[in-house]
Amino acid sequence: MPFWVEQEHRDNNQHRAIGISDAEVIGMVTAFRLFGSWRLDLDSGHIFGSADFSDLFGIEHSEGPLDLAAVSAQIHPDDLGFIMSTFERASVDKRAYHSIYRVGAEGETYRFMRSVGMFRDKPGTSGEVIGITYEFFPRRSGTAFVAADEQWPLGSPGPNTEK
Amino acid sequence: MITLERQAALNKEISSSESHTDVIAALKKVAVEFGFRHVTLLASPDPDDILLAPLIVESTWSRDYIREFDRKRLMRRCPLAPLLLGSALPVSWSIDHDDNYNLEFDDQTAELLRRYEIVSSAAMPLHSVDGNRFIMRFDGIRQPLAQAELNELGMIALHAFDVFDRLRRHEPRPTTPSLTARELEVVRWTSQGKTSNEIGNILSLSDHTINAYLTNAIRKLDCVNRTQLVAKAIRLKLIA
Numbered sequence A: 001m002p003f004w005v006e007q008e009h010r011d012n013n014q015h016r017a018i019g020i021s022d023a024e025v026i027g028m029v030t031a032f033r034l035f036g037s038w039r040l041d042l043d044s045g046h047i048f049g050s051a052d053f054s055d056l057f058g059i060e061h062s063e064g065p066l067d068l069a070a071v072s073a074q075i076h077p078d079d080l081g082f083i084m085s086t087f088e089r090a091s092v093d094k095r096a097y098h099s100i101y102r103v104g105a106e107g108e109t110y111r112f113m114r115s116v117g118m119f120r121d122k123p124g125t126s127g128e129v130i131g132i133t134y135e136f137f138p139r140r141s142g143t144a145f146v147a148a149d150e151q152w153p154l155g156s157p158g159p160n161t162e163k
Numbered sequence B: 001m002i003t004l005e006r007q008a009a010l011n012k013e014i015s016s017s018e019s020h021t022d023v024i025a026a027l028k029k030v031a032v033e034f035g036f037r038h039v040t041l042l043a044s045p046d047p048d049d050i051l052l053a054p055l056i057v058e059s060t061w062s063r064d065y066i067r068e069f070d071r072k073r074l075m076r077r078c079p080l081a082p083l084l085l086g087s088a089l090p091v092s093w094s095i096d097h098d099d100n101y102n103l104e105f106d107d108q109t110a111e112l113l114r115r116y117e118i119v120s121s122a123a124m125p126l127h128s129v130d131g132n133r134f135i136m137r138f139d140g141i142r143q144p145l146a147q148a149e150l151n152e153l154g155m156i157a158l159h160a161f162d163v164f165d166r167l168r169r170h171e172p173r174p175t176t177p178s179l180t181a182r183e184l185e186v187v188r189w190t191s192q193g194k195t196s197n198e199i200g201n202i203l204s205l206s207d208h209t210i211n212a213y214l215t216n217a218i219r220k221l222d223c224v225n226r227t228q229l230v231a232k233a234i235r236l237k238l239i240a
Helices: A022-029 A051-057 A068-073 A077-093 B003-015 B020-033 B063-071 B080-085 B107-115 B147-169 B181-191 B196-203 B207-220 B226-235
Strands: A035-041 A046-049 A097-103 A111-120 A128-135 B038-043 B056-059 B091-094 B120-127 B133-140
Touching: A035 A051, A035 A077, A046 A068, A051 A128, A068 A077, A068 B181, A068 B226, A077 A097, A077 A111, A077 A128, A077 B226, B003 B020, B003 B147, B020 B038, B020 B133, B020 B147, B063 B107, B080 B120, B120 B147, B133 B147, B181 B196, B181 B207, B181 B226, B196 B207, B207 B226
Parallel strands: none
Antiparallel strands: A035 A046, A035 A128, A097 A111, A111 A128, B038 B056, B038 B133, B091 B120, B120 B133
16 A cells, blocks of 8 residues: 555635635634644754644644654654655655644554645745645534634543533 | 466466566456456555555446546445454355355445446455555455455465565665755754755755755755655654
């Protein structure tokens, strides 16, 4: 099984044609799950991630570069090699890719994650790889469009009863 | 040739293979012996896969066929993957026959298969020792295989894949160029999100020196940028 797939760049603006905005699509895609976004600076080798990204990997969040060693420590040892290989290919080939892999600290049940990444030009530099990460089989999650006190915490089995 | 004699002769040739090229050469003879024109070994596709080319390990299919298959995005319409993923048994089918395990090829796929004379096929789901799934298939324009032929071809394919997999596992792995302790230290700090300046402060060195260590490490590991360096260092377990 190939763990990542190069794909031709595809502009998908179909939602706009039926009157749905980019922001609304993002709102819905990210509504019921942790949805991490991240950016790899090719020149510095640093990865920057959103708060959801840090939550997904169970690492301490930082506005600055994240600790890639801490991120990689959460990846299943059997998957780490190909994930790093994917990063290498993405940083060299400047293509889009996706990969599915297992994440979880020792003693936890591993969760399947899916990451999609693509190269982005950044004038004056070698460029960046930007991407998104989410749980491939998300745990039952909350009601995203209701008031905060009525929401189910992400990953919980039901409504938050702790008032 | 009597079936068992043929199987023994082909297995003997497969067993004597000392390289992937030898195994493929033997499999080409197997294909001819069974009236097929092509033999292909490919990684078993997942539902997310949209291209055929990256899955192919070895094949005698023409490049034009593979390109056209992928250009038309026919992988998404291929009815074979669910059948092969759901069984460990070899299967044989023909797009021109009704007895096809309910496989339904759409018109565009069927037209392409006919044009490249991939009309009748036999496929065997296979598992490598390290747990990956593969498919070996034979294609041509012969009649679908009788059960006895399919059994024989299935055993030969199993034998060939076993030899192929063993050779693959014993391939010499490239040696990893060694980084100095200082270079490893600098790469480790970089992986933890530190800039050259910050690493310089930690190690009491100038950022110029830090950059030189990183450039050396990039060169030694045959990388093109720091991102690839960090990822490769983690992949090779040079840093934790």
